[in-house]
Amino acid sequence: MTQIKSLRCRECKKEYPPIFKYICDECFGPLDVNYDFPSVNKNTFANREHTYWRYFELLPIAEKSNIVSIGAGMTPLLKAEKLGKILGLNNLYIKNDSVNPTFSFKDRPAGVAVSKAKEFGFNAVGCASTGNLASATAAHAAKGGFPCYVFAPSDIEHAKIVQALAYGANFIAVDGTYDDTNRIAAQIGDSKGIGIVNINMRSYYVEGSKTLAFEVAEQLDWNVPDHLVVPVGSGAMLNAICKGFEELESISLVNNVSSMHMIAAQPHGCAPIVDAFKKKETDIIPVEQPNTIAKSLAIGDPGDGRYVLKRLQQYNGWAEESTDKEILDAILLLAKTEGIFTEPAGGVSVAVLQKMIEQGKIDKNDTTICYVTGNGLKATEVLMEVLEKPQIMQADAAKISAMVR
Numbered sequence: 001m002t003q004i005k006s007l008r009c010r011e012c013k014k015e016y017p018p019i020f021k022y023i024c025d026e027c028f029g030p031l032d033v034n035y036d037f038p039s040v041n042k043n044t045f046a047n048r049e050h051t052y053w054r055y056f057e058l059l060p061i062a063e064k065s066n067i068v069s070i071g072a073g074m075t076p077l078l079k080a081e082k083l084g085k086i087l088g089l090n091n092l093y094i095k096n097d098s099v100n101p102t103f104s105f106k107d108r109p110a111g112v113a114v115s116k117a118k119e120f121g122f123n124a125v126g127c128a129s130t131g132n133l134a135s136a137t138a139a140h141a142a143k144g145g146f147p148c149y150v151f152a153p154s155d156i157e158h159a160k161i162v163q164a165l166a167y168g169a170n171f172i173a174v175d176g177t178y179d180d181t182n183r184i185a186a187q188i189g190d191s192k193g194i195g196i197v198n199i200n201m202r203s204y205y206v207e208g209s210k211t212l213a214f215e216v217a218e219q220l221d222w223n224v225p226d227h228l229v230v231p232v233g234s235g236a237m238l239n240a241i242c243k244g245f246e247e248l249e250s251i252s253l254v255n256n257v258s259s260m261h262m263i264a265a266q267p268h269g270c271a272p273i274v275d276a277f278k279k280k281e282t283d284i285i286p287v288e289q290p291n292t293i294a295k296s297l298a299i300g301d302p303g304d305g306r307y308v309l310k311r312l313q314q315y316n317g318w319a320e321e322s323t324d325k326e327i328l329d330a331i332l333l334l335a336k337t338e339g340i341f342t343e344p345a346g347g348v349s350v351a352v353l354q355k356m357i358e359q360g361k362i363d364k365n366d367t368t369i370c371y372v373t374g375n376g377l378k379a380t381e382v383l384m385e386v387l388e389k390p391q392i393m394q395a396d397a398a399k400i401s402a403m404v405r
């Protein structure tokens with residue numbers, strides 16, 4: 001079966017056969033997967049496996065036998081009653097993608113790209129990563145039997161390096177920014193014939209993140225939310241979420257997609273898209289040296305930045321940033337109200353959500369989705385600096401008992 005019709009240039013709309021290709025020959029624009037979807041309805045998906053592969057007909061893999069799955073997706077959409085009450089929202093939901101198998105949403109794009117690499121017959125895969133994609137790619141590579149080359153800045157969180165190494169990846173720690181790393185990965189991927197999931201496999205990679213739209217729509221009983229708060233690094237995920245909702249509308253699974261509001265959330269120390277949005281620019285000025293505790297969002301020159309700006313315009317959206325202090329406070333607020341422990345990227349979402357409410361952008365009854373995309377256990381360093389460390393006590397019940405109310 002093949003539901004893929006073509007690859008289509010996002011800029012000039014030129015179409016290509018669905019081969020291994022990611023840039024338009026005419027205008028160097030990015031290529032997107034364009035489908036001829038088979039007939040599906042809500043019942044098609046109802047009793048399927050609890051992973052994002054339940055949407056197989058809407059994903060760019062021709063043969064099911066090429067799927068490399070570690071069981072990612074179909075993560076909880078939790079009604080955040082307590083957090084909502086504090087913030088003044090009656091219909092706030094957390095899409096908790098921090099509980100994926102490698103503990104971030106990156107299992108979605110990495111899984112689709114590694115499956116496509118298998119379909120194309122690649123011998124090795126890799127990625128340029130700010131941390132989470134490293135382990136997502138490495139885990140899928142391990143499952144699919146591929147050697148994996150991970151390129152990442154050397155200063156990312158310790159746990160993210162350990163995790164990728166544990167899955168058996170070759171870890172190339174680059175003394176530089178993510179943009180330096182990305183450039184090197186691109187050159188090596190092309191010269192050595194490696195499927196670099198977020199560079200030369202990008203057209204297929206981004207398709208995985210669409211499932212963040214499919215699942216939310218299905219979990220809302222095939223309704224479209226009013227507001228979606230999305231943490232943004234390269235911008236690929238925000239753009240893919242929009243594409244996902246549009247595709248669902250094209251096959252009549254949802255309607256009213258144009259009523260959604262997209263909200264892009266970035267950390268103050270690396271907010272090139274927010275800066276451009278606020279200045280009403282259409283081009284992004286890269287941040288040379290990102291400086292933020294939200295290392296997974298530290299992408300100074302966001303590949304899909306221009307397209308995020310277009311999406312914000314298309315969906316009457318906003319872009320806002322949060323400082324390191326606001327991020328830490330938001331991580332603790334989410335943990336203490338909803339029992340969800342996120343890494344700084346999720347703190348950025350919650351902090352920006354708060355600002356949107358304060359600014360009157362979200363009405364109290366609007367259905368609002370806050371995407372929490374990475375797990376707190378991956379980035380404990382920053383929190384240990386602000387939390388009070390437990391006092392070490394003698395193993396004496398009487399003394400300890402005095403401390404307990």
Ligand SMILES: Cc1ncc(COP(=O)(O)O)c(C=O)c1O
Pocket residue numbers: 104105106130131132133231232233234235236237238296297345346373374
């Ligand atoms: C946890 C987390 N959230 C959000 C993002 C941003 O995704 P994108 O680069 O697609 O904008 C990343 C990127 O690495 C991430 O690791």
Ligand SMILES: [Zn+2]
Pocket residue numbers: 009010011012013014024025026027028029
């Ligand atoms: Zn083109």
